Amino acid sequence: AVVYGDAFDCAVTVDELWRYCLLPIDWEELEHRLADPVVRAIVAERDGLYVLRGREELVPRRLERRARADLLRRRGRRVARCLQHFPFVRGILLTGSVAADDAHDDADVDMLVIVQSRRLALAFALLAPLSRFLTRNVFCPKYYLSETHLTLERRDHYVARELMQSESLAGNAGRLFAANHWTTALLPNATPRNEPASPLPFGRALQWLLELPFRGAFGDRLDRRAHRLALARLAAHHAGTGGVPSADVTRGFAADVELRFHGSATVAHAGARYAARRAEVRRRLEAVLAGAEP
Numbered sequence: 100a101v102v103y104g105d106a107f108d109c110a111v112t113v114d115e116l117w118r119y120c121l122l123p124i125d126w127e128e129l130e131h132r133l134a135d136p137v138v139r140a141i142v143a144e145r146d147g148l149y150v151l152r153g154r155e156e157l158v159p160r161r162l163e164r165r166a167r168a169d170l171l172r173r174r175g176r177r178v179a180r181c182l183q184h185f186p187f188v189r190g191i192l193l194t195g196s197v198a199a200d201d202a203h204d205d206a207d208v209d210m211l212v213i214v215q216s217r218r219l220a221l222a223f224a225l226l227a228p229l230s231r232f233l234t235r236n237v238f239c240p241k242y243y244l245s246e247t248h249l250t251l252e253r254r255d256h257y258v259a260r261e262l263m264q265s266e267s268l269a270g271n272a273g274r275l276f277a278a279n280h281w282t283t284a285l286l287p288n289a290t291p292r293n294e295p296a297s298p299l300p301f302g303r304a305l306q307w308l309l310e311l312p313f314r315g316a317f318g319d320r321l322d323r324r325a326h327r328l329a330l331a332r333l334a335a336h337h338a339g340t341g342g343v344p345s346a347d348v349t350r351g352f353a354a355d356v357e358l359r360f361h362g363s364a365t366v367a368h369a370g371a372r373y374a375a376r377r378a379e380v381r382r383r384l385e386a387v388l389a390g391a392e393p
Contacts, residue, residue: 101142101149102380103260106372109201110148110161119260123287140387141380151380161201168202171236175208176268176296178238182210183269184302185225186309187218189246190270191296198265198292207239211265213272216247219358220325221313227332243358246271249278252351256285257369263289268296329358336360 100119104111111119117129124132132138133149143152150157172193179191195209196202214222226240251258259282267273276282276291283289299305313321329352333344351357 101151102376103256103373104149105151105154105157106369106376107201108157108160109164109199110145110150110154110157112148116149118263118289119286120288121285137384137387141383164196164201164203167204167206168197168200171197171202171206171208172266174236175210175238176294178208179210179268179296180299182212182226182238183296184299184306185222186306186313187215187222187225188270188306189213189215190272190275191268192272192275193266193268193294194242194261205236207235207241208237209242210238210240210268211242211244211272211275212240213246213249213270213275214243215310216245217319217355218313218322219243219245219352219355220329221318221322223329223332223358224325227329241360244275245355245357246274248356249275251279252356254281255370256373259285259289263291265292267291267293269298326352333358333360 100111100116103119104115113129116133117124117126120129133142133144141152143150143155145155145158146162148158148161175193175197179193182188183191190213192198192211192213193208194211196206197208212222212226222243223240230237230239251262262276262279263282263286267276273291273293312318330349333348333352337344348359351359
């Protein structure tokens with residue numbers, strides 16, 4: 100957990116140490132491990148936060164980022180009260196750096212939106228312009244997921260961590276955790292985080308009325324048109340970073356499974372950073388165990 104945090108320049112709390120351990124562990128055992136002289140030669144503690152030795156500058160940075168995340172989280176909860184009643188929205192989760200309590204200066208309020216089946220593109224056509232108008236630090240729907248495809252195809256440490264640090268804000272978001280029990284094999288101590296935003300009075304009835312004109316064949320035709328719009332926006336998004344949408348991204352959208360904007364390149368880059376940090380820590384541990392300077 101400390102190494103993973105370091106890959107993202109993030110000091111970690113003792114609760115995060117426990118939640119994101121790779122093996123089952125109770126609090127007594129965790130405290131025993133943290134007191135181990137070998138661990139203490141590698142890991143430093145300051146102000147209740149843990150970092151790799153030599154990275155103590157991350158502690159004050161994390162304190163600032165946690166305060167910023169608290170502010171953005173409250174904003175996200177207020178937005179979710181309204182968004183949960185938008186047409187075709189079935190659930191909302193807070194994700195990204197705000198959910199991780201590590202919001203940098205220009206952090207977005209990232210959200211995963213669970214959408215009615217066969218309405219991914221229409222949901223995007225409604226929410227994306229609103230996000231651009233309000234700005235991404237109000238809400239940023241980066242991931243749209245069909246309610247009939249909640250079991251995630253990619254199953255690795257990065258995805259498990261992103262899911263288990265997310266917060267369920269509205270609707271049937273809790274079903275996403277239930278559909279991905281595989282995460283317990285990778286993060287056995289982590290449990291879902293559920294902080295639901297209260298629905299608005301008459302919000303469900305309003306949502307039903309707004310969706311009524313778009314049911315059936317007419318809604319299907321509009322969704323197909325919106326699909327082309329979403330593909331163009333997806334291409335523009337990746338072009339901004341000098342790339343193109345990966346095959347798994349376009350395939351998932353075409354199959355009405357998901358529409359995501361972070362892309363597999365982001366996941367691969369994060370995984371590479373984590374692997375590099377693990378290799379470095381392994382070398383330092385070997386040096387400590389051999390009696391050399393860490």
